[in-house]
Amino acid sequence: MAIVIIRQDNKTQEWKNALLAVDSSIEVYAYEEDYDSNDIDMALIWKHPEGSLTQFPNLKCIASNGAGVDFIFEDKTAPIHLPITRIVDSYLAADMSEHVLALILAYLKNIEHYKVDQFKKIWKPIQYKRIADFNIGILGLGTLGQALANDLVKFGFKVQGWSNSRKKIDNVESFEGQAELSKFLSTTEVLVCLLPLTDETYGILNKKLFKQLPKGAYVINVARGGHLVDNDLIEMLDNEHLSGASLDVYHKEPLVKHHPFWEHSKVHMTPHYASVSDTKFVVPQILENYRRLQKNEPLLNLVSKSKGY
Amino acid sequence: MAIVIIRQDNKTQEWKNALLAVDSSIEVYAYEEDYDSNDIDMALIWKHPEGSLTQFPNLKCIASNGAGVDFIFEDKTAPIHLPITRIVDSYLAADMSEHVLALILAYLKNIEHYKVDQFKKIWKPIQYKRIADFNIGILGLGTLGQALANDLVKFGFKVQGWSNSRKKIDNVESFEGQAELSKFLSTTEVLVCLLPLTDETYGILNKKLFKQLPKGAYVINVARGGHLVDNDLIEMLDNEHLSGASLDVYHKEPLVKHHPFWEHSKVHMTPHYASVSDTKFVVPQILENYRRLQKNEPLLNLVSKSKGY
Numbered sequence: 354m355a356i357v358i359i360r361q362d363n364k365t366q367e368w369k370n371a372l373l374a375v376d377s378s379i380e381v382y383a384y385e386e387d388y389d390s391n392d393i394d395m396a397l398i399w400k401h402p403e404g405s406l407t408q409f410p411n412l413k414c415i416a417s418n419g420a421g422v423d424f425i426f427e428d429k430t431a432p433i434h435l436p437i438t439r440i441v442d443s444y445l446a447a448d449m450s451e452h453v454l455a456l457i458l459a460y461l462k463n464i465e466h467y468k469v470d471q472f473k474k475i476w477k478p479i480q481y482k483r484i485a486d487f488n489i490g491i492l493g494l495g496t497l498g499q500a501l502a503n504d505l506v507k508f509g510f511k512v513q514g515w516s517n518s519r520k521k522i523d524n525v526e527s528f529e530g531q532a533e534l535s536k537f538l539s540t541t542e543v544l545v546c547l548l549p550l551t552d553e554t555y556g557i558l559n560k561k562l563f564k565q566l567p568k569g570a571y572v573i574n575v576a577r578g579g580h581l582v583d584n585d586l587i588e589m590l591d592n593e594h595l596s597g598a599s600l601d602v603y604h605k606e607p608l609v610k611h612h613p614f615w616e617h618s619k620v621h622m623t624p625h626y627a628s629v630s631d632t633k634f635v636v637p638q639i640l641e642n643y644r645r646l647q648k649n650e651p652l653l654n655l656v657s658k659s660k661g662y
Numbered sequence: 663m664a665i666v667i668i669r670q671d672n673k674t675q676e677w678k679n680a681l682l683a684v685d686s687s688i689e690v691y692a693y694e695e696d697y698d699s700n701d702i703d704m705a706l707i708w709k710h711p712e713g714s715l716t717q718f719p720n721l722k723c724i725a726s727n728g729a730g731v732d733f734i735f736e737d738k739t740a741p742i743h744l745p746i747t748r749i750v751d752s753y754l755a756a757d758m759s760e761h762v763l764a765l766i767l768a769y770l771k772n773i774e775h776y777k778v779d780q781f782k783k784i785w786k787p788i789q790y791k792r793i794a795d796f797n798i799g800i801l802g803l804g805t806l807g808q809a810l811a812n813d814l815v816k817f818g819f820k821v822q823g824w825s826n827s828r829k830k831i832d833n834v835e836s837f838e839g840q841a842e843l844s845k846f847l848s849t850t851e852v853l854v855c856l857l858p859l860t861d862e863t864y865g866i867l868n869k870k871l872f873k874q875l876p877k878g879a880y881v882i883n884v885a886r887g888g889h890l891v892d893n894d895l896i897e898m899l900d901n902e903h904l905s906g907a908s909l910d911v912y913h914k915e916p917l918v919k920h921h922p923f924w925e926h927s928k929v930h931m932t933p934h935y936a937s938v939s940d941t942k943f944v945v946p947q948i949l950e951n952y953r954r955l956q957k958n959e960p961l962l963n964l965v966s967k968s969k970g971y
Contacts, residue, residue, distance in 0.1 A: 451793055455767035462764040464932075468777040471931045474924050476916035478935035484760055508817060607785035615783050622780045623773075626787035 355380035355392040356643060357409070359401040360418065368397070368418065371632035376640050395643055403428045414438060414646050416639060419630050420445055420497070422656050423550040423577060437656040438642055440635050445628045446500035452627035453501055453545055453575060454508065456599040457489065460543065460571050465621045484509045490541025492557070493548035493576065494520045494527065495662070497628075501547065513537060538565035543573065549662030550577040560585040569596045575627045578603040583614070590619045601627045664689035664701040665952060666718070668710040669727065677706065677727065680941035685949050704952055712737045723747060723955050725948060728939050729754055729806070731965050732859040732886060746965040747951055749944050754937045755809035761936035762810055762854055762884060763817065765908040766798065769852065769880050774930045793818045799850025801866070802857035802885065803829045803836065804971070806937075810856065822846060847874035852882065858971030859886040869894040878905045884936045887912040892923070899928045910936045 356372070356379065358365045365383040372381050382388040384405065393409040399418040406415065407430050415425060415432070417439040425431050459465055461482040470477055489505050491498045494516035505512045506524045513526040515537040520527045528537035538544070544566060548554045558574060559582040566572075572595055574581050583604065589595045597619040603612075606625050614620045642652050656662060665681070665688065667674045674692040681690050691697040693714065702718040708727040715724065716739050724734060724741070726748040734740050768774055770791040779786055798814050800807045803825040811834045814821045822835040824846040829836045837846035847853070853875060857863045867883060868891040875881075881904055883890050892913065898904045906928040912921075915934050923929045951961050965971060 448790070448792065451767070452771055452790070455764075455771040455773055458760070458764035458767055459773050462761055462932075464764055464768050464773055464930075465777045467932045468774045468930065469781070470933075471924060472778070472781065474919055476933045478933045478938075481757070481761070481935065481938075483757065610783055615780060621773075621777065623771075623776045624779075624785045624787045626790065629787075629790075 354394050354647060355382060355388065356395045356397055356639075357382050357384055357388070357393045358397045358418075359384040359405050360399040361402060362399070364399075368632065371636050372639065375636050379640070379643065395646060397639060398425070400424045401428070404430045406431045414642070414652065416642060417656075418635070418639075421550070421577070422662060423579070426661055433658060436652050437658070438652050438654050439656055439662075440630055440638060441496055441654045442630055442634050442638070443500075444631055444634050446497050448628035449497050449547070449575060450501045450504040452601070452623075453573060454504065456573050456575075456621070456623075457487075457505075457510075457543055457545075458484075459621070460597060460599065461487065469618070485511075487511065488513065488540055488542045490515065490537055490544050492544060492546045494522070495547070495549065498547040501545065513541065534562075535565050538562065539567065541566055541570065543571045545573045546576045546580050548576050548580060549660075550579045551661035555579050556582050558582060558586065560589060563589040563595060566595070568594055570594075571596055572598040573600075574598070575601045578606065583612075586620075587613055587617065590617065595619075597621065599623070601625055663703050663956060664691060664697065665704045665706055665948075666691050666693055666697070666702045667706045667727075668693040668714050669708040670711060671708070673708075677941065680945050681948065684945050688949070688952065704955060706948060707734070709733045710737070713739045715740045723951070723961065725951060726965075727944070727948075730859070730886070731971060732888070735860075735970055742967060745961050746967070747961050747963050748965055748971075749939060749947055750805055750963045751939055751943050751947070752809075753940055753943050755806050757937035758806050758856070758884060759810045759813040761910070761932075762882060763813065765882050765884075765930070765932075766796075766814075766819075766852055766854075767793075768930070769906060769908065770796065778927070794820075796820065797822065797849055797851045799824065799846055799853050801853060801855045803831070804856065804858065807854075807856040810854065822850065843871075844874050847871065848876065850875055850879065852880045855881075855883045855885045855889050857885050857889060858969075859888045860970035864888050865891050867891060867895065869898060872898040872904060875904070877903055879903075880905050881907040882909075883907070884910045887915065892921075895929075896922055896926065899926065904928075906930065908932070910934055 358368050369381050369383050390408050391411055394411055394413040395416055396406055397416045397418050415435055415437045419440055422439050463479045488511045491502055491514040494514040502512050502514050502522050502525045515528040519529040546558055558580050586598055599621045601623045602625050645652055667677050678690050678692050699717050700720055703720055703722045704725055705715055706725045706727050724744055724746045728749055731748050772788045797820045800811055800823040803823040811821050811823050811831050815833045824837040828838040867889050895907055908930045910932045911934050954961055
């Protein structure tokens with residue numbers, strides 16, 4: 354019985370140490386180390402190499418090391434008949450919420466414009482916008498979306514949200530399903546995408562959707578690069594239907610140097626760092642599920658395979 | 663009995679029209695128009711030309727057209743024995759508060775750094791900071807400072823404030839006078855200056871003060887350029903005692919092109935536009951005081967000449 358950590362960044366050893374620091378009795382290996390594949394019953398993974406999950410005959414659980422699991426379903430060789438778990442980290446939600454709030458305020462107060470003006474030594478006041486005047490629409494009211502909705506209400510924004518099923522959140526108007534998407538979009542002045550990436554949501558941020566937003570709307574994508582049709586965004590910025598966009602996620606990361614987003618004056622980029630799992634908060638969740646796995650108890654934060662999140 | 667509007671931007675006519683739109687019965691002149699100087703009993707001014715207040719023998723009141731009055735005391739020819747009033751605009755306070763919040767969040771989430779990185783096509787995640795981990799210290803707990811303190815508490819920040827006399831604000835530690843300034847500074851991680859500009863506060867943001875902040879502190883000046891000793895700030899940024907600064911105000915505005923702030927990587931500039939008086943909210947205050955002046959009733963928002971604000 355052992356955990357294998359599989360990821361392609363340089364953080365395998367860090368996570369191994371973090372797990373062992375809390376429970377030194379467990380057996381845990383970095384993917385690249387020597388071990389008996391038969392011993393592995395849990396794979397703790399983040400953007401693993403495709404095919405790497407096929408070599409553990411006794412695997413009992415695939416544990417995503419983050420909130421997202423889309424990368425697991427993208428690997429067609431992954432044994433997704435096994436239980437899949439993900440991280441639900443309250444800090445992840447709080448961090449995401451703070452990042453989005455920073456992006457919205459930067460938009461209202463023209464912070465990025467002024468930074469560019471400073472670069473060019475231009476002194477040019479631009480009329481600011483006020484929190485009270487803006488209707489924020491959140492696409493996706495899962496853990497992250499709900500936390501953001503609550504925070505934005507607290508900060509004085511008008512907030513509405515859209516999701517597959519209607520949600521009950523104080524002071525947040527909730528829209529449900531395809532039938533209510535247009536109505537939701539028609540009154541959304543700042544659109545924040547926090548949807549999970551599934552077959553249904555891939556490419557949802559496209560021309561057809563953008564056209565249903567009021568003229569001058571602002572778009573924030575902090576979910577996944579796959580949600581956005583890049584060329585559609587650029588077209589709608591260039592024809593001035595949209596006034597700008599803040600992006601934290603991209604189809605390929607790091608974003609390739611020749612991508613037009615880098616030089617687009619209305620696109621504000623952050624390098625996929627809105628919210629990062631902190632070992633301190635995540636390790637106990639992983640260990641708890643590993644303990645449950647050994648005792649055949651129900652696992653926490655199981656992913657629904659039909660929904661894909 | 664008439665009002666004269668004196669200011670050096672191109673907004674005299676706009677303010678004249680705004681006053682007349684609400685009360686067409688009053689007599690109001692732009693400074694550059696023809697009128698009998700003897701008729702003027704109120705001067706509505708904003709950064710007037712020095713000496714321009716001496717030509718009204720029957721002047722009864724100097725009304726600042728904004729929250730600040732420092733420019734009146736700087737004009738040594740101004741008849742400051744007369745009652746001086748200023749604008750107290752709740753929007754001014756709310757706008758200032760939102761602007762400062764945007765600057766603080768931009769700092770915590772590295773928004774300006776990422777904008778510069780985008781310019782240079784650099785993909786480099788930087789560890790963000792969290793609202794809960796930061797102690798914001800507000801220099802000056804007047805109308806603007808108190809509004810900001812309340813908002814920051816609501817947003818989850820730890821907040822402390824310093825002013826001449828102790829203030830009672832829920833969840834805000836209040837420090838008083840010179841004796842408690844060092845203690846206040848020693849635990850302030852983000853310093854926001856919202857002091858009035860007086861002889862006592864001129865140059866208060868200097869090397870001696872900065873050195874009392876913890877290493878890595880961040881400085882925000884949204885009050886007046888005169889509060890800051892520019893070279894001291896640059897020295898403390900370059901020796902890495904301070905991690906950065908956001909400035910909205912400068913000694914000379916617009917800031918001259920050769921000033922080192924423009925090109926300093928740790929200075930983030932906005933062009934004195936944190937908070938702008940809106941005629942809609944300000945006009946009724948001016949007219950109310952003008953009415954009181956005619957009836958010899960006590961004026962609203964009188965400035966204390968001993969305090970200078």
